[in-house]
Amino acid sequence: xxxxxxVFAGFGGQGVLFAGKVTAYAGLLADKEIxxxxxxxxxxxxxxxxxxxxxxxxxxxxPLVTNPNVLVAMNLPSLDKFVDAVEPGGVIILDSALIDKxxxxxDVSVFYIPSSALxxxxxxxxxxxxxxxxxxxxxxxxxGDWAFCTDEILDAAIQKCIPPRKADMLGVNRKAIALGxxx
Amino acid sequence: MAIVFQKPKVLTDxxxxxxxxxxxxxxxxxxxxxxxxxxxxxxxxxVASVGCSVMCxxxxxxxxxxxxxxxxxxxATGLKRARPENVIFTYQGDGDLAAIGTAETVHAATRGExxxxxxxxxxxxxxxGGQMAPTSLPGQITQTTPYGRDVNTAGYPVKVCEMLSTxxxxxxxxxxxxxxxxxxxxxxxxxxxxxxxxxxGKGYSIVEVLSTCPTNWGLSPVEALKWLEENxxxxxxxGVYKDVEEGVKVK
Amino acid sequence: xxxxxxxxxxxxxxxxxxxxRHFFGYxxxxxxxxxxxxxxxxxxxxxxYLQAESEIAxxxxxxxxxxxGIRAMTSSSSPGISLKGExxxxxxxxxLPAVIINVQRGGPGLGGIQPSQADYWQATKALGHxxxxxxxxxxxxxQEMVDLVSKAxxxxxxxxxxxxxxxxxxxxxxxxxxxxxEEGEKKLPEKPWAASGHQGKxxxxxxxxxxxxxxxxxxxxxxxxxxxxxxxxxxxxxEEYLTDDADLILVAYGASSRVVRSAVNKxxxxxxxxxxxxxxxxxxFPVNALQKAASHAKAMLAVEMSMGQxxxxxxxxINCKLPVHFxxxxxxxxxxxxxxxxxxxxxx
Numbered sequence: 001x002x003x004x005x006x007v008f009a010g011f012g013g014q015g016v017l018f019a020g021k022v023t024a025y026a027g028l029l030a031d032k033e034i035x036x037x038x039x040x041x042x043x044x045x046x047x048x049x050x051x052x053x054x055x056x057x058x059x060x061x062x063p064l065v066t067n068p069n070v071l072v073a074m075n076l077p078s079l080d081k082f083v084d085a086v087e088p089g090g091v092i093i094l095d096s097a098l099i100d101k102x103x104x105x106x107d108v109s110v111f112y113i114p115s116s117a118l119x120x121x122x123x124x125x126x127x128x129x130x131x132x133x134x135x136x137x138x139x140x141x142x143x144g145d146w147a148f149c150t151d152e153i154l155d156a157a158i159q160k161c162i163p164p165r166k167a168d169m170l171g172v173n174r175k176a177i178a179l180g181x182x183x
Numbered sequence: 184m185a186i187v188f189q190k191p192k193v194l195t196d197x198x199x200x201x202x203x204x205x206x207x208x209x210x211x212x213x214x215x216x217x218x219x220x221x222x223x224x225x226x227x228x229x230v231a232s233v234g235c236s237v238m239c240x241x242x243x244x245x246x247x248x249x250x251x252x253x254x255x256x257x258x259a260t261g262l263k264r265a266r267p268e269n270v271i272f273t274y275q276g277d278g279d280l281a282a283i284g285t286a287e288t289v290h291a292a293t294r295g296e297x298x299x300x301x302x303x304x305x306x307x308x309x310x311x312g313g314q315m316a317p318t319s320l321p322g323q324i325t326q327t328t329p330y331g332r333d334v335n336t337a338g339y340p341v342k343v344c345e346m347l348s349t350x351x352x353x354x355x356x357x358x359x360x361x362x363x364x365x366x367x368x369x370x371x372x373x374x375x376x377x378x379x380x381x382x383x384g385k386g387y388s389i390v391e392v393l394s395t396c397p398t399n400w401g402l403s404p405v406e407a408l409k410w411l412e413e414n415x416x417x418x419x420x421x422g423v424y425k426d427v428e429e430g431v432k433v434k
Numbered sequence: 435x436x437x438x439x440x441x442x443x444x445x446x447x448x449x450x451x452x453x454x455r456h457f458f459g460y461x462x463x464x465x466x467x468x469x470x471x472x473x474x475x476x477x478x479x480x481x482x483y484l485q486a487e488s489e490i491a492x493x494x495x496x497x498x499x500x501x502x503g504i505r506a507m508t509s510s511s512s513p514g515i516s517l518k519g520e521x522x523x524x525x526x527x528x529x530l531p532a533v534i535i536n537v538q539r540g541g542p543g544l545g546g547i548q549p550s551q552a553d554y555w556q557a558t559k560a561l562g563h564x565x566x567x568x569x570x571x572x573x574x575x576x577q578e579m580v581d582l583v584s585k586a587x588x589x590x591x592x593x594x595x596x597x598x599x600x601x602x603x604x605x606x607x608x609x610x611x612x613x614x615x616e617e618g619e620k621k622l623p624e625k626p627w628a629a630s631g632h633q634g635k636x637x638x639x640x641x642x643x644x645x646x647x648x649x650x651x652x653x654x655x656x657x658x659x660x661x662x663x664x665x666x667x668x669x670x671x672x673e674e675y676l677t678d679d680a681d682l683i684l685v686a687y688g689a690s691s692r693v694v695r696s697a698v699n700k701x702x703x704x705x706x707x708x709x710x711x712x713x714x715x716x717x718x719f720p721v722n723a724l725q726k727a728a729s730h731a732k733a734m735l736a737v738e739m740s741m742g743q744x745x746x747x748x749x750x751x752i753n754c755k756l757p758v759h760f761x762x763x764x765x766x767x768x769x770x771x772x773x774x775x776x777x778x779x780x781x782x
Contacts, residue, residue, distance in 0.1 A: 021438070021609070028438055028611045036438070036609040040464055040547070061696025063608050067771050158437075195638075228502070231642075240640045246629035247502045248641040251524045254494035257486070261498020261506065262629070263454055264482045269502070269631045287494070290487035393459035 001057060004146040005065040006136075007082055008129075009050035010074025012093075018161065020051035022133060025157035026141065027055040031151040035063035044048035048077050050166065052161070055148055058174050070140055072132050076101060095128055111135055113183045119176065127176035134180020136182075184376060191215035193224050197241045204397040204404025205234060205304065209361045210370070211242055214274065217375040218245065221382065227270040230255045232284075234276035235309040251312055254283025256291035259298045269382055272299040277318040278308045281341045285317075288347070295352030295386040299377045302343060305394040306415060313399030317341045320418055325399075340418065344391050348425035354355040354386035359382050360393035360416070362408045369421075393419055436611035441576045442467035445535055446475070449507050453614040453622050454533070456506040457480035458495035460488060462514045463547045464603035465537035466657035469509065489514040493521030493534070500530040501641040503628025505587055509535035511603075512543060512553050515561075522596055523562025526779060527643030529616070529627075529658070531590035533583065534568075534598045537606035540766040548766025549603035549689055557600050558717045564656050567662050569597035569669070570716040572687040573637035576610035584615060591623050593659075593665055594608050600716060603737065604689040604768065606779035665718055673712040674727075676702065680709030684780050685748050686737040687713045690769060692715045694737050697774035706782045716744070719749040728752040733781055735759045737774055739767070 006023060008016040010028035017038050021089065027034035037049040071086050073079040073094040086092060088107040096112035108156045115131040124130070137154050140146050158173055193215035194202050199205045204429035218224050227245040231237055235250035250258040255273040263271045280302050291298065307325055308314040312325040318340045323329040344356045355377060359370035370392060377388035393415050397407040423429065439447070446468045449457070457472040469485070472725045476483040484498075486492035492508045499506035510518060515536045525532060538553050540546035557570045571586050573579040579601060586597040629641050645651035676698060677683060686694040691712040701708040711727060713720045728734070733756050736745035752758070763769045763775045 024609060025438055028436060034438075034611060037604065038607055040603070040607050059695075060610075060692070061699070062768070062771055063604065063610075064768050064770075094455040211713035225633040225635075227633060228629045237644060240642055244638050246632055246639045248498065248629050249528070249644055250497070250522055251494060254490065254497075254521070255631070257491040257494035258498035258501070259486070260491075261456070261458065261500070262502045264495070265499040265502035265504045265506070266630060286487050287491050290491065379610065381520075 001055070001148045002145045004055040004070065004140070004148065005060070005068050006053045006070045007050055007065050007068040008053070008072045008148065009048065009078030009082055009131060010129075012047055012049040013094065014033065014049075014074045015126075016072070017047050017051050019129040019133045020053045022161050023053050023055070023136070023141070023159050025160050026054075026137075026149045026154050029153045029156050029160070032056060032148050033059050034058040037063040048075070048081070050078065061175075070136065072136060073099065074128065074132070075099065079103075091140055093132050093139070111139065111183070113180065115180065118179060122175070122179055123170050124176040124179065127172060130173050130176035131180035131183070134177035134181050136179070138181035187431075191219045193218045193244050195242055195244045200238060201235065202398040204395060204407055205235070206392070206394040209271070209367060210301065210303060210392050210394065211239065213367070214272070214372045215243060216371065218270075218380045220375060221378055223270045223378070226268060227272070229284050230259045230262070230271065231275040232273065232275040232279040233310070234275050234279050236276060236303065237310070239274055240367050248361050253282070254287055255279060255284065255423055256287045256296070256298070256300065260291055260294075263296060263298055267297070270299070271379065272301060272303045272378070275303065276309065277302070277304045277306065277316045281317040281343050285341075292387050292389070293352040295348045295354070297381055297384060297386050300387070300389040301374065301379050302391045303394045304343070304391050304419065305396040306340075307396050307399045309396050309399055318343075320414055324386050324420070342419065344389070344424040346388060352387055353425050354427045355380050355388035356391070356420070357426070358391040358393065358419060358421050358424065360411065360421060362411055366421075374395045393414055393421075436613050438609050438614050439576060440467055440607060441473045441579050442537065442606040444576050444580050445583055445599065445601070447577060448580040449587070450475060450479065450481070450504065451617065451620070452584045452587040453620040454505040454507050454587065455479065456499045456504060457482065457508070458484050458486050458492040458499070458508050458543045460486050460492050460510065460514060462511045464539060464606050465511045465535065467606070468535065468537070478617055490520065493518040494586055496528060497525050497528070499527070500525065500532045501629045501743070503625040503630045505622065507533045507535070509537065511537045511768060512541050512550070515553060515556065517553035519562040521558075522568065523564055523566065524561070524643050525596050526566035526568060527564060528641050529594040530596070530641065531594055531703045532567055532596050533586045533590060534596060536598060538600065538601050538602040540764065546766040547603065549739060549768060550764065550766055551602060551688060551690060551739040552739070552741070552764060553600065554716065554740060558600055558719070558747070566658065566715055568595055569593070569665070570600050571597065572600050572690070572714060572716050573605060574688050574691045574712060576605070576608065577612045578714075579605065580612050580614060588642035589669065591625075595661075600688065602689050625692050625727045660761050668671065669715060670718050670720040670722055671714035672723045673714060674723060675710040675712065677709035677711060677727050677731075679707055680727070681707040681732045682709070682778060683731045684708060684710045684737055684774070684778070685713070685724070685734055685735045685744070686710065687716060687744065690737050690739050693769050693771055694774055696771035697778060700775050701782075706778055708782065710777050713744070719747045719751060724751040728755045731756060733757045733759065735761060735777060735781060737769060738762045739769070740764050
């Protein structure tokens, strides 16, 4: 695989850290080298939050991603902050229901997914992050140059990341991911 | 020859360095006596604080740890949590316990650490040569209050037993003195009780002993006892400030 | 089986696996997950988690617990470590082992909460008053955090001295796969010197750092320094990466060494002969490896998340035999591989 460096960014509470964790776990289960680094501090209480996930065949150097191959943006400030940092040829996946703006760059592939609206409509409330994750995996993580895992591994990663006391959430998370994959 | 008097075995043979007329020696003896009578020397660990009594680790025959200034009760907390079966006591002066170590004192007390605290209040810093202590009396002349302690600028003395008796974690707080035989006997009982409480798992017990410092007060030993009676006893009333067993909360 | 763990949590679990059952701490970002992990796990295994009233109290509780002869730990971040300095000096002076974790953040003062390496001097040279050293280990991955905690406890006991894990906010907060040590009762060393109660079977033990007679104090400090010489001889640790043919040796530890490794890889792709020496022990500093490298390299470049602290030790280690350059970011800024590569390109 080609080295994959992802930034997940959004508001605190949208689940960007969790989406990153599922991705990192999928990397672990796929026997890759991985790292997960969150922004931390006051931003976790409602400000902008983001995390860097690196997946590679080689040991990870700096876990801080400054030029991602893939950006998952869940709000406008996050898109504005990272859009120019995405490497040429990279991918941007964004929540078009919350981000009323088109990406002007032409050297990246952009996927506009109205994930927060879909989450409401399809009764997977609060799982906008998992819808975008579904798209990330179908588009990037399971096919193409950056592919490092399979749908089965992703499902195993979700099971690892959902704590036993929230086991009843597994079904809706799977549904949200499937929904994202279809977009 | 019949032995009519001997020191407790819990005191070593090391000659004490205390000044003539200083009451540390009496209190050391009472502490040693309590440990001996309760038969717990083998599982007792004492914590020496910084001040005149810093070298008490040489005088008590149980295991001893010397703590940084003010931190004796934090060190005692570590010792007790590590080995709850052991008997842990601290021996601290007023500068150590009520100035630099106030936070450690208040929080060990409010946690109800099951330890025994022996607190020597002689209203002065002895080791460093007679500076104002948190317990120096209003108007008291010391090296650093040459015009007398002015409460407008230096504040008021800290009344430790009164303060700690307001905390729910405290099991026992009593103020005693050792100026005469009757009071020495009262102090002996209080100290033994503070150790017995620990063995019974009752929690934090403190005995405040009003003491003399003839050297730094600039008085003879006899005059020093008189000064204590006339000045300290009215400001720091003797008595039990808290005893969970007796149901006394605040005097 | 590897698990995904945050550095802070891995440090805590590693301590538990190393037989530590007593943790005393005080909340501070970015190390708080460590204390939270301890507060959750310790009650389940009959251990002690105690949230102290201050960093000062916490280190002195560690002093007491260590004096009692058991394995104890505290953790904090930079401003809190300053407060612990007093207790660490007393522990060094009393020959007490313990493990202290510093998950560094930017300073001075309250500074910031982002990753930093500006406490190098504090850890290796000036943690408290008096002549003393402590062991300082600098992990660069979450796995290494686990491995070094165990080593730190063992070496602290072996040499009867405090040991520090000098991490930073990046390592504390990041998750990586780790293999945790096997659970099980670890055989811990006997501590006949401990103040654990003599049970009438020996004379009393005294844990003390006060010696009013100068010749006695000097003799004790000299004895301790003789032990330090053994430590310097036997315990230097570092990793060498592509150093054999390197013209430029980069020296970096902890988080910044990860950035440097990426930069060295990029330099090699461009045909530039750069290599990395990564100190794993900061005290003792890996002088031997640096001296060896100095015999064939042309220059060195220290990269730190500070204004330049370890760089002094690099110069001392090689006795200024080669030019030693410095590149650093501070205040919570993390250098990028591109920035380090730019420095490499300037120097080769």
